[in-house]
Amino acid sequence: MAIPPKTTSLSTIIHRGGASGVTGSCHQLIANSESSLLIDCGLFQGDDAQQDSFDQLSIDFDISTVKALIVTHVHIDHIGRLPYLLAAGFSGPILCSKPSAKLLPLVIEDALKIGFTRDARLISQFLERVEQQLVPLDYAKWHTVEASPSINMKIKLQRAGHILGSSYVEVALREPHSKRRERVVFSGDLGAANAPLLPAPKSPSRADVLVLESTYGDRLHEGRSERAALLKRAIEKALDNKGTVIIPAFSIGRTQELLYELEGIIHRAGSDALWQSLEIIVDSPLASRFTRVYRELKPFWDDEAQKRLKAGRHPLNFDALYTVDSHETHEQTVRYLAESGRPAVVIAASGMCTGGRVVNYLKAMLGDPRHQVLFVGYQGAGTPGRDIQRFGAQGGWAMLDGERYDIRAGVTTISGYSAHADQRDLLNFIKRMRHWPREVKLVHGDTGAKRVLKAEIEALAHKAGCSISVVLPSEHE
Template sequence: MLNILHHGGATGVTGSCHQLILNSEHSLLIDCGLFQGEDAAKDSFEQLQIEFDIATVKALVITHVHIDHVGRLPYLLAAGFKGPIICSEPSAKLLPLVIEDALKIGFTRNADLINRFQAQLESQIVSVPYGKWHSVVNDPIGTTHIKLKRAGHILGSCYVEVAYQDAATREKERVVFSGDLGAPHAPLLPAPQSPYGCDQLVLESTYGNRTHPDRRQRQSVLKNAIEQALANGGTVMVPAFSIGRTQELLYELEGIIAGAKRSQWKDLEIIVDSPLAARFTKVYRELKPYWDKEAQARLRSGRHPLNFANLYTVDSHVEHEQTVEYLAKTGRPAIVIAASGMCAGGRIMNYLKAMLSDARHQVLFVGYQGAGTPGRDIQQYGPKGGWVEIDGERIDIKAGVTSVSGYSAHADQQDLLNFVKRMHRWPHTIRLVHGDQGAREALKSELEALYARKGKDVEVVSSEW
């Protein structure tokens, strides 16, 4: 059985990085992500360093471009990695934008260095079509092929099938890395389809202990939450990641506005205050062929789900500061979508500092809030009249706080079980990663019960590091 080393993401929900040891000379790296929230060490710079041996790494395979899966890529290249960076065709367009932003925030603002780094990155990117086998290693020791399949998490996301054959023994092994799996009925993206089968499965477990509400009802839940907030005459602040969640929200809001009968919606400003999100949204528009059937139907009917009349973008920092000040003072009804999704930095922080202590306003969470992040604190303590510390300042939370869980981009417990159940050949070993301990342990129990009902044996590993 092939060995797998975890260099992050095994005992938490960030920092995903997994090394598949093929033989004494070959290995693959699946993702190389940044640690965030409670997963981040006090000495974060030391945690960023690539301290594991990369001499045998023949390729880095990217499941998707969220920062907790690609954020350590600059450090990997700085450590001397020169191999191919394999990803889906949409991810190949999105990855340079993500890494450029990551470089500016945590690495350097030197334009020449950034340009040189980006040139190296783009020279190493190898885009692979979905569903096609791609040869990574083919020599006298062994052969390795990979296949990328749609994961339904964000545009370009994939899970990875690895097919290895030892040249001497002719033994074969199939390993699947789930990356982050999406759930059925997500905006813009088709749901993931299970692979035929595998020997080992590395499975995410973010929501391994939860079941989402009916996702088909999420638009009405979102509409009701926003209307309740707007009744107070203030701004709805939506922390959202620049890629994935922002575009899903715009798609849903366009649907609400298109079907609305009340002028309250027809005249409502939807503000995207994130230059990065605006750039991602532009690329999303260019990648229409990868949208799902429902989104394609909207396009054919003449609607523009990611580019509609009520939508405004804020670009410059000066314009951002003016927007924060104007909305905080006037209480003009508006929806502001700004990064970051867990309130761990970005422009959303200035809105929160200006408006959290004003009862007219509302914070609307539509995604997972990691332990140790300001977003988790606001979500947990806001409804109790508590407070949060932002940039060393204590801010009393008087604004309303609402969470709409149906918008999670992650599969829930039942979706994760179905991913295994719908394989024709079930894995004999499942390694649970990318989840808090409670989520991993709950999913472990359910998987073992699933196998027991079918009279099958399985080893579920939930906390290996």
């Protein structure tokens, strides 16, 4: 390990979102007065979203110098402001990994239908424009964005292990006339170690400046076997009560990882009648579409998943798996499960219960102690998911679509299924670099998580006999 000597930075980073909270990620790296890069352009959610959200969504900064938008991954809090960016006049390349290029149009189409228009012609026109600007890149290969007499900018995408196609970004800057160089790394969202389906991220060899996510900077996840056991117990508890397990999950990433784990549990259960009679229901057309794309992109799965495939197993397409597409079938499924006691696990969006089909399941079942609500991902402050998670054990209540619903269903949280790295993973991302950064900017996290992680990074540096400046930036700083 080595620390680069302190030098005058070649770049300035302005955070256009994602610095003061967990959502809205958008970071502008400015090389000089003529050249900059935009890393992500995400939507604000939960408490991060302002009451008068239009001002927050509009692109109110100069984009004339932006040479490219780099998309780390296709979650809505990282790409949801793309329509506003294009409306503001951005016509440059949208750089992302090859899997992300397949997934991004699906996410944007859904976002347009929810937030803009359901006019098929307008949506088609917008998607055509996005497709024209998309530039899919291979992992681990340098791509030149700018080569001028004043600055040379190259980027390289590396696997981040968060969701399929997710990347962290290495930006290499060089001044041709002075030979000065700088390496800036944007983590995007890093995946947890030992996550299903995807290989864990490997650290870059070096970084002068690291912009690092901190979602779980203050805690550790359960281990793989422990969280699988917790998942199995939570489901069995609901089934013993003749109830349904409701899992609010993000359509992309979490849903597919859960299906993979559930296939494994069912496989290991063998002839156990309870598990053989269980139905796994994905009630989200978008999640179903993403799952089909995940199946198409099997070459990007990790070694463990490849072994399952070779053994003749189908971790994302097994016999107990059912999908619900039409709204009419959705309503019938909600009524049937609320009344029948049929053993089932329902995976439905949205992941923080802010909308989508999961809300109808919660309205029908939250007040019934037979059922279980199982959280497997981060619940942002100000979301119904956070309220259910926080007040469920106290017999509290939550607001859904403006109405109050008492919580009598069981509520369980398994943090190990988060697609985010935990504190140990984040520290290892730094520790395993050959040349440690001189500066770390912590973003994409609650204030408490960032402060705890800041102290841990400083302690890590102190133990190694070096100094790292750890900064907690704010928006537009």
